[in-house]
Amino acid sequence: MGYDIKTTIETDKCTGCGKCVAVCPYDALQVIDGKARVTGDKSMHCGQCVAVCPENAVRVTDLVVPTLKGTYPNEAAALFESVMHRRSCRDYRRDELSxxxxxxxxxxxxxxxxxxxxxxxxxxxxxxxxxxERYAEAISGFFRKLNRQAENPMLRLLSKLFMKDVLGNYYARYYGQVADSLNRWDEKREDLxxxxxxxxxxxxxxxxxxxxxxxxxxxxxxxxxxxxxxxxxxxxxxxxxxxxxxxxxxxxxxxxxxxxxxxxxxxxxRPKFEYPHPSGRFPVSARYFNG
Ligand SMILES: Cc1cc2nc3c(=O)[nH]c(=O)nc-3n(C[C@H](O)[C@H](O)[C@H](O)COP(=O)(O)O)c2cc1C
Structure with a gap:
């Protein structure tokens, strides 16, 4: 699962703080000898590493930062700031919400x-x-069962013949990632x-x-x-x-x-990290229908 990696790090700017390592959903980065390095080969191109880096030392080459070009009331700028800086949070502090x-x-x-x-x-x-944790346990039960089914070559064959290969597709795309997540949950209560x-x-x-x-x-x-x-x-x-x-x-x-x-x-x-920069998005070109 994932795209080819397109992350680069300007090592002279990097202080080795490790925030990019912590936020990467693909575990694609590591701090080695005091500098962040790209060690994985897959990425989601989500740009979390770009957004979190205090030194602005990380790039994902496919991403651009689209901004508003017109002049609008201040509300537009404030709303756009919020939209652009919202990130999917995957690192939380322990204190709960009220x-x-x-x-x-x-x-x-x-x-x-x-x-x-x-x-x-x-x-x-x-x-x-x-x-x-109780909710996660209930969900993990479902994925355990699904992974057991997907492991079974006979069930995969039946799925290919009668169920549009749903199980085979799951096996190819998600089985490994889910198996790894279940192991990490069982062994270290790591919540992926x-x-x-x-x-x-x-x-x-x-x-x-x-x-x-x-x-x-x-x-x-x-x-x-x-x-x-x-x-x-x-x-x-x-x-x-x-x-x-x-x-x-x-x-x-x-x-x-x-x-x-x-x-x-x-x-x-409560998020563990601040994201000082926007992450970026793939370029988009709109299609116009002019009647
Ligand atoms: C419908 C939907 C389902 C998602 N499911 C997951 C998920 O199961 N786990 C996860 O870590 N992120 C999930 N995400 C978050 C996306 O990975 C994330 O939105 C994307 O990488 C862009 O990053 P951003 O939200 O920080 O801009 C989901 C997002 C959407 C819209």
């Missing part, structure tokens, strides 16, 4: 637009690290699913929403931006959503009734 902070995050979420103004969202708060987040908000939709998926993701983005503005780190966890879709028992474990569908899981907590 009940008020969770309530305020939900208030951000409920201001999202929704198809036909249905507002059928339900927010489930996981307020503590202890509760997060929620990255040690001290809390989460799970967004499910009650029956009756026309555009349930879209509504949930609009609310999720509001929460992530709201969190950033409140100094709180957030990260969408697609792996958790996938597990909950496939195994309804996980939702029951955290009190979500069977008639609701989970569309977003947002890990939350």
């Amino acid at each position: 009940a008020t902070e969770f309530e305020d995050l939900i208030t951000f979420g409920q201001w999202a637009p929704s198809g036909t103004n249905a507002q059928k969202w339900q927010f489930t708060v996981i307020p503590s690290r202890a509760a997060m 699913l929620f990255h040690g987040a001290t809390g989460a908000i799970v967004i499910s939709m009650k029956p009756g929403a026309f555009c349930a998926h879209d509504d949930a993701l609009m609310a999720a983005q509001n929460i992530c931006l709201g969190a950033h503005s409140m100094g709180i780190g957030s990260c969408l966890i697609g792996f958790a959503v996938e597990a909950m879709k496939r195994d309804p028992k996980i939702a029951q474990t955290i009190g979500i009734p069977g008639d609701e569908t989970v569309f977003a899981v947002i890990a939350l907590g």
